[in-house]
Amino acid sequence: MTLIDNRLDSVHNDEGLDELEDEAITIIREVAAETRAPVLLFSGGKDSAVLLHLAAKAFRPGNLPFPVMHVDTGHNFDEVIEYRDRLVKEYNVRLVVASVQASIDAGRVVEETGPRASRNRLQSVTLLDAIAEHQFDAAFGGGRRDEDKARAKERILSFRDRFGQWEPRAQRPEPWNMLNAKIRTGEHLRAFPLSNWTELDIWRYIAREEVPLPSIYFSHRRTVIERNGMLLSVGGPVVLEPGDVPFEETVRYRTVGDASCTGAVRSTASTVHDVIAEVAAARITERGATRADDNFSDSAMEDRKREGYF
């Protein structure tokens, strides 16, 4: 039996999911108790959907004791915004929107130019400004250690100095996964309750818990161009270059991010179970397949994290 058979096998049971859920809920409760003003970062992507679902469970039958924040690049998929607003109502949570467009208008950041311009990197400034404005001292994120080699080195609680920077060499040890949430004025922390989840775990949990997702995660027809092996949606913020030939394709998204740099993959997976089978057989990591920004250099994620990225 190969590894892939093994992965497919585990698709049909929920082995390990209870333990991951218990761990995540424990982290969420602990950070909520130890910090003054936490916030949950909600992108509309599957990881943040799972995170919100877990946070709601952690405090049931009470309400979520903190708001959720969407860092809005302005380059959105319509389906994702519609989904976000629906979820906010369903979970009865307060939504804070931090706008990258507002940061650009205020001169806080300068929009990248050229056909490969993206607002992905600009999000860091908007995020840090919003954290300062609302005086949040902790931000829950959906980051997982299996996503990227820099994330694999990050603690469950990740400290950001007053410039929002991550210093990988000065991380706090977490023996027995004990969390130390003590911060000084001006600092804040990022909390990653999904640290030990894999992409497949996320999908298996979505299936088990029937977590709602934006429709673009499932196969649909879309007009795209192919650039460096990535399929980018046409009609949104992506600027066509000479030689780009738009064509129609059956695709779905494996991650949901800024529409200018998030690529689709060819897929006919139309249900959660189709997607699980596809993920179990995949031979390329989700970031490798779908994020143009991580392919820039070997250390792209590390560099962005140091600057304050999620």
Next chain:
Amino acid sequence: MVLRIATAGSVDDGKSTLIGRLLHDTKTVFEDQLASVEKASLRYGDGSLNLALLTDGLRAEREQGITIDVAYRYFATPRRTFVVADTPGHAQYTRNMVTGASVSDVAIVLVDARNGLTEQTRRHLFVASLLGVKQVMLAVNKMDLVDFSRARYDEIVAAATQHATALPAPVTLNPLPISALLGDNVVDPSDNMPWFTGRPLLEQLETLELDDDQNIGARLSVQWVIRPYSTEHHDYRGLAGRLTGGTLAIGDRVRVLPGSQQSTVVGIERGGVAQETAEPGEAISILLADDIDVSRGDVVVSVAASKPPVVADQIVADVSWMVDKPLEVGSRWIIKHLTRTAKAFVSAIETRHDVVTASQHSTERLELNDLGRVHLNVSVPLVVDLYDDHRPGGAAILVDEATGMTCAALMIRGFEGDLG
């Protein structure tokens, strides 16, 4: 069941190469990760595929060819799922080893066959023992560089076995000769060492049996009190936390520590769904029959517990010191134990553990990477267990009030002033 592994070794013992080999040979490495490693191998090495670059994710690590920080990796075989904490062997070595070992079932300690047992090897064995990691895979690596010599291997195993007898708590040594670079005895048996009749590393890890957790009685350290204040749940008061130590069921009599209040469990919920019983590890909330005063930091304990925790404000603990600023007699720290945060005063340093000779030395202070035994006075009573009886209740951390940095991992070995 998931097996949690900590890897340890000196600089250049080949830890990252070994983990890279495990990930690669179990086909866990994705195509783009392999492509990225191939590209990086050209830049940082001699051009041959450098599997260490799979785990050395930070730029400084790639440039210097070292591992800086604990990295967590996941892989699976048809038999088992594995989580590997890869702990670096240089600066802050003890701190990282302690962190990795604290959450691990088994430690892989790598020894360079050319160098034999080093100070670091002895340190790693000591740390594993101190942290209660009872199974150690002693992987004698780089056998290819000593002509796959059985005599050399036997010599190293004998030295390790000798050292193991002096450790603070017994560990089971499982020795095997490997070449992480060439793959000998990692996933596949070695053709180069027919004299070794044991099984390859991966197979041993797949079948390793672990002791079940001791059932010493259910306890729940309260993280958060859920009070919805809604019409529907007007008097609802859920005590939320993670259950440890044993099973809890509706109808169980419990005591709230510190203090003498008792009540009965009338409801158990997990993620808002009611259940009759809860098992250790579950994140639950419980409802009690009586409206008694319980808040974050209190511990709800089954009255029937065979080994209940003790309420104490003076503790004796083994400590792993993790920062440059030393630990001195008379110094004050923040202590975090279960869900309680308090102040702690160092009343005495009993000893510094010499990890190389496994002996004791009196000292005035503990420095970065030191291990020792200290006495602490705590500003409020803690609900503690001995570390060997129950890890969650026997572990704590110290935090520097000024910097917020986590300075120490504590393993509670005794207590005074039983206030129970």
